[in-house]
Amino acid sequence: MPDTLNVTTHSFTDCDALAIALAERVAERLREAIAERGHALLAVSGGSTPRHFFEKLSREALDWSKVQVTLVDERWVPESNERSNAAMVKTLLLQHEASTAQFVPLYTDAPTPEAGLATVRTRMASLALPFDAVVLGMGNDGHTASFFPGGDRLPEALDLNNVARVLPMRAAGAGEPRITFTLPALLDTRALFLHIEGEAKRQLLADARMGLGEAANFPVRAVLVQQRVPVAVYWCP
Numbered sequence: 183m184p185d186t187l188n189v190t191t192h193s194f195t196d197c198d199a200l201a202i203a204l205a206e207r208v209a210e211r212l213r214e215a216i217a218e219r220g221h222a223l224l225a226v227s228g229g230s231t232p233r234h235f236f237e238k239l240s241r242e243a244l245d246w247s248k249v250q251v252t253l254v255d256e257r258w259v260p261e262s263n264e265r266s267n268a269a270m271v272k273t274l275l276l277q278h279e280a281s282t283a284q285f286v287p288l289y290t291d292a293p294t295p296e297a298g299l300a301t302v303r304t305r306m307a308s309l310a311l312p313f314d315a316v317v318l319g320m321g322n323d324g325h326t327a328s329f330f331p332g333g334d335r336l337p338e339a340l341d342l343n344n345v346a347r348v349l350p351m352r353a354a355g356a357g358e359p360r361i362t363f364t365l366p367a368l369l370d371t372r373a374l375f376l377h378i379e380g381e382a383k384r385q386l387l388a389d390a391r392m393g394l395g396e397a398a399n400f401p402v403r404a405v406l407v408q409q410r411v412p413v414a415v416y417w418c419p
């Protein structure tokens with residue numbers, strides 16, 4: 183059901199149905215890209231929400247050897263750390279059918295994201311942009327990717343005229359330093375999904391979209407009000 187010009191919400195009665203539907207939709211985009219261009223590029227989120235979606239997507243039959251997978255953002259921790267998004271993607275997504283996909287990490291072994299930035303930028307320059315699908319999540323504080331409220335480089339990250347694709351980000355609510363694709367980089371996609379679960383996030387997203395109260399300043403609002411690419415919200419209770 184279209185909510186506004188740019189946001190369409192797909193609501194599911196249970197989260198298993200959502201994971202199946204989102205996996206099918208993303209797989210379809212990847213197959214189309216491979217048919218049209220010979221390769222596909224997918225960016226996914228970390229955090230806890232996408233786990234079930236990753237498992238479903240990993241079983242989708244397509245030529246995964248032609249797919250590059252990266253993250254919309256990463257916590258600056260090695261893969262041995264349980265908070266590593268890369269480790270989760272490798273375990274839950276790059277298995278089964280998807281085991282032959284090429285993973286392009288945002289993390290390097292530099293001590294900080296600032297110190298690793300040049301290496302990450304070089305690595306990301308090899309991506310065959312635009313993305314074919316970007317799957318965002320959202321935190322309870324209204325962040326998406328690493329666009330955290332109060333983030334030290336938030337204005338730069340949300341600046342639609344910024345030519346930088348990746349930026350370090352530090353914020354009180356982030357847990358650890360982060361590295362993130364910028365908003366204009368993430369909007370350079372053929373399909374944009376926002377996957378959220380639970381009533382609290384549904385309400386928060388609705389408030390952010392309407393610009394109500396505290397949510398008017400939540401970074402996720404920048405994704406909802408931009409007019410570059412339609413947003414498909416996938417929600418389950």
Ligand SMILES: O=C(O)[C@H](O)[C@@H](O)[C@H](O)[C@H](O)COP(=O)(O)O
Pocket residue numbers: 227228229230231232254255256257267318319320321322325326327328
């Ligand atoms: O590294 C991360 O933290 C994510 O990429 C982040 O942007 C995530 O999407 C939200 O924090 C939601 O996280 P949950 O799914 O755990 O609520």
